[in-house]
Every structure is written in structure tokens, then in C-alpha cells.
Amino acid sequence: MAFWNRRTSIDAMHAPHDEAIHGPRLKATLSWPHLLALGVGAIVGTGILTLIGVGAGLAGPAVLVSFGMAGLVCACAALAYAELSTMMPAAGSAYVYSYAVLGELFAWIVGWSLILEYSLVVSAVAVGWSGYAVGFLNGLDIGGISLALPAALTVGPHAGGIINLPAVFIIGVVTGLLLLGTRESANINVALVVIKIVALIVFVVLALPSFDAANFTPFMPEGFGAPFVKTGVMAAAAIIFFAFYGFDAISTAAEETKKPERDLAIGIVGSMLICTALYMVVAAAAIGARPVASFAASPEPLALILRDLGQGTAAKWIGVSAVVALPTVLLAFLFGQSRIFLGMARDGLLPVRLARISTRGVPALVTVFTAVVVAILAGLLPLDELASLANAGTLAAFCAVGVCLVVLRLRDPSRKRLFKAPLWPVVAAITIVGCVVFFLSLKPITQLGFFAWNAVGLVIYFVWSSKNARLAQTPASQP
Numbered sequence: 001m002a003f004w005n006r007r008t009s010i011d012a013m014h015a016p017h018d019e020a021i022h023g024p025r026l027k028a029t030l031s032w033p034h035l036l037a038l039g040v041g042a043i044v045g046t047g048i049l050t051l052i053g054v055g056a057g058l059a060g061p062a063v064l065v066s067f068g069m070a071g072l073v074c075a076c077a078a079l080a081y082a083e084l085s086t087m088m089p090a091a092g093s094a095y096v097y098s099y100a101v102l103g104e105l106f107a108w109i110v111g112w113s114l115i116l117e118y119s120l121v122v123s124a125v126a127v128g129w130s131g132y133a134v135g136f137l138n139g140l141d142i143g144g145i146s147l148a149l150p151a152a153l154t155v156g157p158h159a160g161g162i163i164n165l166p167a168v169f170i171i172g173v174v175t176g177l178l179l180l181g182t183r184e185s186a187n188i189n190v191a192l193v194v195i196k197i198v199a200l201i202v203f204v205v206l207a208l209p210s211f212d213a214a215n216f217t218p219f220m221p222e223g224f225g226a227p228f229v230k231t232g233v234m235a236a237a238a239i240i241f242f243a244f245y246g247f248d249a250i251s252t253a254a255e256e257t258k259k260p261e262r263d264l265a266i267g268i269v270g271s272m273l274i275c276t277a278l279y280m281v282v283a284a285a286a287i288g289a290r291p292v293a294s295f296a297a298s299p300e301p302l303a304l305i306l307r308d309l310g311q312g313t314a315a316k317w318i319g320v321s322a323v324v325a326l327p328t329v330l331l332a333f334l335f336g337q338s339r340i341f342l343g344m345a346r347d348g349l350l351p352v353r354l355a356r357i358s359t360r361g362v363p364a365l366v367t368v369f370t371a372v373v374v375a376i377l378a379g380l381l382p383l384d385e386l387a388s389l390a391n392a393g394t395l396a397a398f399c400a401v402g403v404c405l406v407v408l409r410l411r412d413p414s415r416k417r418l419f420k421a422p423l424w425p426v427v428a429a430i431t432i433v434g435c436v437v438f439f440l441s442l443k444p445i446t447q448l449g450f451f452a453w454n455a456v457g458l459v460i461y462f463v464w465s466s467k468n469a470r471l472a473q474t475p476a477s478q479p
Contacts, residue, residue: 009100031259033190035263037189037193039246040197042245044278048302054236058236059236060224061219063240064234066234070237073435076427076431077402078268079421081247081268082419083405084385086418091342092343093397094110097401099434104469106400108349109400113453118333125330157380168379170327173327174334175368188331193325195321196326202314207288207306234438238441246329247400251268262422288304290309300319305318334367341354341366342355347470349465393453399434405421405424405431
């Protein structure tokens with residue numbers, strides 16, 4: 001069967017798991033609180049703790065509008081994800097939806113883009129974590145002995161260093177947690193998410209008494225911007241978009257969810273609502289407390305703001321909470337990355353040995369492989385480049401989910417939908433158009449990097465994957 005006609009079957013996803021075809025099934029151990037914590041843990045991280053400074057540098061106080069725009073597009077994407085994930089509860093997220101709705105070639109492009117997204121998100125968050133960890137260690141000494149690391153071991157070659165050792169270290173720690181087992185790592189994640197949320201609430205409480213409306217003037221110094229313009233609200237939104245996604249990692253846990261028909265929608269939509277509200281409040285408190293220029297270039301802007309307000313002890317605790325809780329983002333995306341690989345390997349688009357499941361019920365081989373790759377990236381590259389390129393991969397996946405929502409609604413309107421996206425034409429339009437506009441607002445080098453990545457992916461697909469795909473070995477497609 002020609003690759004352009006190959007589609008997986010939605011009905012087959014609801015049939016009993018056939019280990020002879022798909023390999024061992026992942027254990028269903030997660031419920032909606034785990035998924036909600038996984039989503040919040042993935043969303044609230046480097047985006048609000050670090051990239052708020054990058055976004056404010058591009059848009060000024062109007063970064064609040066950037067947060068709102070990015071949040072709107074992600075909220076619509078989340079609704080689309082919620083509908084599709086409850087219809088197709090299989091490991092693989094947007095890759096799985098694209099394979100069933102758009103066909104194998106589109107699924108490969110989406111899966112390849114997701115590999116880019118998840119790998120670079122983990123790397124970027126590890127670099128963000130390193131900024132807080134280094135700031136925290138620099139302020140500590142035990143018995144007169146400083147715990148500060150040599151500068152050459154805290155940044156990559158781009159900043160005159162050798163390697164970002166703290167970033168590599170934290171990836172190793174989180175990988176070890178994931179190898180313990182899905183439920184075990186999920187329980188640890190819940191505790192860390194609580195710490196992170198409490199820290200942000202404490203920041204708001206301490207920053208609000210110093211709120212000065214004058215810090216919001218001029219509100220939009222760089223203008224609104226437009227596609228291809230690299231400053232202003234649009235450019236900031238394209239970067240801050242990084243701060244919102246993470247809910248898509250929930251959909252990769254579909255196979256490990258006890259009641260996917262209910263719990264996936266709660267986790268995806270619930271985490272977006274919680275995080276959007278939290279982000280807007282934290283961003284407003286930060287800008288009101290200090291002029292944008294004072295923290296725009298800081299790798300730890302929230303801690304810096306508190307120090308400037310004379311809250312040195314609280315600043316240290318914000319740093320501690322970031323050091324302790326940012327790994328929840330790494331855990332969520334390393335988790336999701338391994339499940340994307342697993343889905344593609346089961347379908348034969350990647351080597352099937354990557355689909356091996358350990359005795360603890362996790363895809364250990366692909367988890368370790370992913371960790372090695374992202375550790376190398378985190379050790380050598382800067383945060384802004386990693387976040388920007390990760391955004392490109394995410395935008396491609398979100399756009400594909402919006403298209404899948406439209407195609408499936410039109411092609412198969414009578415299919416049972418356990419969760420229905422409200423006003424689906426509007427939801428799909430905002431998702432698709434928003435993703436395209438944000439992509440055009442990224443730096444040209446980022447856009448070129450994305451296309452180069454997918455060019456390499458297409459070569460791999462046509463040379464190897466299309467011939468070894470599981471559906472290529474069957475006499476007929478499975479629409």
C-alpha cells in the first residue's frame with residue numbers, strides 16, 4: 001500500500017491490546033489528579049520563572065498582552081487535544097491523531113516535529129534550572145567554603161564556558177526517577193508541583209505591596225509587531241508560547257490512564273485554566289513591582305525582583321523552589337518524549353527495539369537514549385535558542401491537531417465523542433491561524449532550523465521508515 005494512502009484505524013485503538021503487533025502494553029496506573037499535576041508541572045516552569053524576562057525585553061509591559069495571546073491559542077489547542085485524545089487513547093499524542101486522520105506522511109512530519117519539541121524543551125528547561133541552581137549555590141557557603149561552581153562549568157561554549165554541568169546533572173536525576181516507574185515518578189511529581197505553586201503565590205504576595213502603575217508606562221514601547229517583525233507583542237508571544245505548552249504531554253499518557261475517556265479532558269483543560277490564571281497574576285505582579293529593564297536580561301527574574309525589593313531571604317527560597325520544582329517540567333517532557341518514540345517504534349517508523357518495555361513497565365531504552373541527547377544539547381546551547389526552536393516544533397504539532405479536529409468533524413461527524421470542543425470551527429481556526437502567525441514571528445534562523453530538521457526527517461522517512469512501517473507490511477490500509 002502506497003504511503004500516501006496509509007492510515008491507522010481509530011476503532012483499532014479501542015480494541016484489546018495485541019502484544020504480537022504492538023509489543024507489551026504500558027501499565028494503566030494514572031488517574032486525573034496525576035494528569036492534572038503532570039500538566040501543571042509541565043506548563044509552570046522555565047516559561048514563567050525565566051522567559052518572562054526575555055518576553056518583557058521584547059514587548060515591555062505589554063508582555064501581559066503577549067501572555068494573553070499565547071494563552072488563547074494554547075487554550076484552543078488544548079480543547080482540540082481533549083477531544084482527540086479521548087477518541088484515540090493511545091501513546092503518541094498528535095502523532096497518533098495525525099496517523100489516523102491525515103495519513104502516514106503527515107504523521108511522520110508531526111512525530112519528527114514532536115521529537116524536536118520535546119528534546120529541546122527538556123534541554124531549555126534544564127538550562128533554566130541551571131540558572132537558578134547556580135544563583136542559589138553562589139550565595140551559599142559551608143564553614144567559610146563557597147559552594148559556587150567554576151564559571152566554565154555553568155555555561156556552554158557560546159558564553160565562553162566549557163559545559164553547563166548543572167543542566168546535565170538534573171537531566172540525569174530526572175531520568176533516574178522515570179526509570180523507577182510511571183506511578184512512582186507521578187507521585188513525586190505531585191509533591192513537587194505543590195511546592196512550585198506555593199512559591200509563585202508567595203512571590204505575588206510579596207511583590208504586590210510594591211506595585212507601581214508607573215512601571216506599565218509606556219505600555220507598548222516596541223509596538224504590537226507583526227509576522228516577520230522580531231520585536232513587539234507578537235515576537236514576545238511567539239517566545240512566551242513556550243511558557244504555556246506542556247498540556248500536550250498529558251495526551252502521551254493516554255495508554256497509562258485508568259479512565260482516559262474522563263481523566264484526559266480533566267487533565268488537559270484543567271491544567272490550562274489553572275496555569276493561565278496563575279501566569280497573568282505573576283506577570284502583572286512582577287512588572288508592577290519593578291521596571292521591566294531591571295529584570296529583562298536576568299536568568300532568574302523573579303528572584304532578582306525580590307532581592308531588589310529587599311526580600312533577600314524570600315528570593316533565596318524562590319531560588320530553592322525553582323531548583324526543587326523545575327524538574328517537574330523535565331519529568332513531564334522526558335515522559336512524553338519517550339511515549340512519542342514508543343508510538344513511532346510500534347508503528348515501525350522507528351526501530352522496533354525502541355518499543356521495549358522494562359520490568360517496571362517503562363520504555364527504558366528510549367528514555368535513556370533521549371536523556372543522553374538532551375543532556376548534550378543542554379550542556380552546550382543557550383536558553384533562548386533552545387526555547388525558540390522548541391516552539392517551532394510545537395507550533396507544527398498544534399497546527400496539525402487543529403487540522404485533525406476539522407477533518408474528523410467533517411469526515412466522521414457521527415463518531416462518538418466523549419469530550420466535544422465547544423464552537424469547534426472557532427477553536428480550530430484560532431489554533432491553526434495562531435500557530436501559523438506565531439511561527440512567522442520566530443527568528444528566521446529558527447524557521448530555517450525547523451525546515452532543516454524536517455528535511456533530514458523526510459530523507460530518513462523515504463529511505464527507511466516508509467519501507468519498514470507496519471502498515472507497509474499489510475495488504476491493505478486501515479482507514
